[in-house]
Amino acid sequence: MPTTTGATPTHCPYCALQCGMNLSPTPDGSVGVSERVDFPVNRGALCGKGATAPALLAPAGRLTGPLARDDAGALVPATWEEALDRVAARLARTRADHGPDAVGVFGGGGLTNEKAYALGKFARVALGSSQIDYNGRFCMSSAAAAGVRAFGLDRGLPFPLEDVSGTGCVVLVGANPAETMPPALRYFDGLRENGGTLIVVDPRRTRTARRADLHLAPRPGTDLALALGMLHLVVAEGRVDEEYVRRRTSGWEEARAAAMAHWPEYVERVTGVPAPRLREAVRLFCAPPAAMVLTARGPEQQAKGTDTVSAWINLCLATGRAGRPLSGYGCLTGQGNGQGGREHGQKADQLPGYRSLTDPGDRRHVAAVWGVDPRSLPGPGRSAYELLDALGTDVRSLLVMGSNPVVSAPRAAHVEERLRSVDFLAVCDVVLSETAAMADVVLPVTQWAEETGTTTSLEGRVLLRRRAVAPPPGVRGDLEVLHGLAARLGGGRGLEEKFPTDPEEVFEELRRASAGGPADYSGISYRRLAEEGGVFWPCPADVDGEGRARPAEGERAAGEGGATGGEWARGVAATTGGPPGKGGPRATHPGTPRLFLERFATDDGRARFAPVSHRPIAEEPDDTYPVLLTTGRVVSQYQSGAQTRRIDALNAAAPGPFVEVHPRLAERLGAAEGDSLTVVSRRGRVVAPARVTPGIRPDTVFMPFHWPGEGRVNTVTNPALDPTSGMPEFKVCAVRVEVTERREATGRNG
Structure with a gap:
């Protein structure tokens, strides 16, 4: 791939666009950033955060050595051996005194795929604990749940961002990319330049809303009613794509009945959006042959977020706007590796490859890769806030990696109190965050440009972030931390061998663990990512000369009663196909930029409507809180x-x-x-x-x-x-x- 001479091509450490950039040493010893025009998502453009990202690499203001709390309660310098010994001893003591589930692990959506994978494995194999979740639960978990409910699979965008510019209408719900991911604006501007329309749903007239053809400003917490009101009008005005609904979906009758209770005047009273503007939105959405709905945190970060996203998906399904070119529902993932972070095992209920902790076949497959008895794997644990709320009672010690819940968690003063109540808190971070400042031991770790690893963007595009500079002396990688802790927790049994420190070695194991799963990375390698600049999952490892995926040995045991994720992935491979093999029986699977064009990832290949109805927010205003x-x-x-x-x-x-x-x-x-x-x-x-x-x-x-x-x-x-x-x-x-x-x-x- 072309790059500036002497520069390292890599990706931004911030949002899920994972914009491409080049990093180069400068004469004063710092690191400079330059355009990387070959990466198709941002084509060289960077926001202010990306342009200033190299400043994060300066030693000033960051951690450069372990810290441990002394008898007087102060954090003081410690050696790595002292720090790791103390962390392992305290976690082991908690486990011995109170059981493995008394030890919790809290991860982050900014961790690379390798680190997320290793952290989930560490919790379940080295600690034997079910109590692991991550801050990505606060990001797009509602959209993920709704996507699985409707399509059988969650991938933030089931199509590349470039498709946004080519569709006819986009309904952007609770998203403000002008501030959260500015380089993505080119796609929305391109939409309008190509004659398409942009509808923004947001209670604020944001920088993004000011660019829209139509801005709907509902009362916060009423997005569900708004979506149902639009679906009501689709039915009432005869805009349902009956042939598509019949051929590619199930559950329409129940969903239609639920939507018909949300007539426009009722929706106006609930949302504050005038009925004529609701009708205009339906007209704009249904007029072109292709359209999309994209959601973000606005409708998702609600106590009814899953049903709210389901209602927007219902609108796409009823109008035939899913699983077709330039049409579909998608979620604008927030965190840098929010997508990959939940695919590979740090989420409370999932195993690598988006496998389920409760599926016997999934447990057998991953346990075989890990070299453990499937019966030893714990079941699902608590979700992120529930885990934080249990600190000091059921969960007595906590290891935090790449997260700052003192600032980011809801009811944060209560979470801060819970963190203070634990018997032991260890934090791995680059800086002394507000959470790290409360820890008993702080472990300084490497960051984006100081380590190699993969991330998965909001498009489902797996990317290689390369090491460009050496970390400061005294700083270690998260994989090294887990290796060191495993050596101490294993008691000389060689447990550390299950936790390699080389990220490529970890990724090779991740490939095997994900093989045949819904998020199949088995056909992706570091070499391929370096050569191609990114590969979309699912990407099975083996395809025959006609581009059909070969099942992995014993894979069909995974899941019972209907298509497994692996069977669906092989179906995707068959329909998208690789180029016919020449001179041999195998071909390289090309990856899957666009999902669901032939079938959805459900047992019968049909998308499922969800019969949802509006309900009030969890806390309505009153005279005291108006x-x-x-x-x-x-x-x-x-x-x-x-x-x-x-x-x-x-x-x-x-x-x-x-x-x-x-x-x-x-x-x-x-x-x-x-x-x-x-x-x-x-x-x-x-x-x-x-x-x-x-x-x-x-x-x-x-x-x-x-x-x-x-x-x-x-x-x-x-x-x-x-x-x-x-x-x-x-x-x-x-x-x-x-x-x-x-x-x-x-x-x-x-």
Whole structure:
């Protein structure tokens, strides 16, 4: 692949676009970033976060040696041997005293596939614990659950981003890519340049909404009613694709009956979206021959997020907009490896390759790869918030890798209290995050450009991130940490041999573990990723000369009663095919950029409608808490801010939290731009300056979630959980807003 002379081609450490970039040494000893135009997703473009990412590599502000808490309660330097000995001893003691499930593991959606795979294996094999989950549960778990429910498979986008520009209409629900993934805007701009229309559903008039042909601003927490209202109109106006529904779906009658209870005037009362605008949205969506619905955290981070996404999928299915060229439902994954992070075993209920912990065949397959008895593998554990809530009671010790729940978890003050209550806390991180600062032992680990590994983008494209620079002395890789802990926990039994430190060796094992599973990586290798720049899964290892996938030995034992994920993957291989083999019986499978074009990943190949109905948010406003709060991101910060808050240029652009309020609400409060506001919920209070704007509903306030301290908005968010996905209701809760101090008195400028 072409690259700048002396540069290392790699990928951005931030969002799930995984933009391509080149890294090069500079004369002053730092690292420079340059365009990598050969990568098709961003074609060289980078947002401010990506352009400043090399600043993360500077030794200043990061951890360069282990820390351990002394008898006086202070974190002091320790050697690696001391730190690993202490972590292993404390985890072993907890396991001996209280059982293996008293030890918890909390991972991250930014970990590479290799590290996510090894962490899940470590929890289940080295610790024997079921108590593992990761912060990706807070990202797109509702969309994943709805995707599996409808299609039999979850992949964020079942088509490449390039298809967005070629479709006729996109309904973008609760997404603000102008701030969360700016290089993706080229595809939405391309859509409109090609004559297509963009509909944005968001309670705020965001930078993205300002580019839309139609902006619908529903009351937070009512996206489900909005989608059902559109489906009602599709039926009432005779826009159902009856032939498609008959041939490629099941469950339509029940879903249609549920939708018909959501007539436009009722939906207007619930959502605040005028019925004529609802009709206009249906007309725009149904007019072209192809269309898409894309969701993000807005509809997903709700206690009914799975049903909400299902309703949008129902709209696609009823109009024949799924499993067809330039049409479909997709989810804009947030975290850098949010997709791969949940595919390979750090999620509470899954084994590598998107296999199920409760399926006997899946357990046998993975146990054989790991060299353990399937009966020794624990069952499913708690979801992320439930795991954090159990700290100090059922879960007594915790290992955290690549996450900062003190800032990112809902009801964050309670989570912070739970973390303080554990017998032992160990954290692996690049910087001394707010969570790491609470730990008994902190282990400094390598980061993106200091290590090689793979990630999987929001498109399902597996990518190779290459090591470009050496880490600072005293820093080790996460794989080395797990290897060292396994050696100590194994008691001389060679357990560490199951945890290699070479990422390519780990990936080779991951390939075997995923073979025949829904997320089949077995046909992908480091060499192939380096040569091709990325491969879409599923990608089986063996295909015959006609491009048909060969089943792995003994694979058909996986799953009973209907098509297994492996059988579906082989079906995909047969329908997408590789080029006919020449001169031999095997061919390389090309990967699968576009899913479901022939059949869905269900037993019968049909997509399933879900009969869902609107229900209220978990916490409706009342006289004490009369306003709705919603949360989100800003363009110059990322997630909990543990990385971006250490970069001067990004802090200058986004120095701190704020409360976005409509002028009418500001007038009722007696508040002006820059006044200090207190936002109070049933769980706590936060303080931040007012930002007065007509671009938000008068009954709603917005706060970004990147900061700790008095502006930590997750102090007040609601941990009510979706019963299917375990997703907390980050996106809406009831609050009251009070003026704390006037700007003139504080001198704050908002």
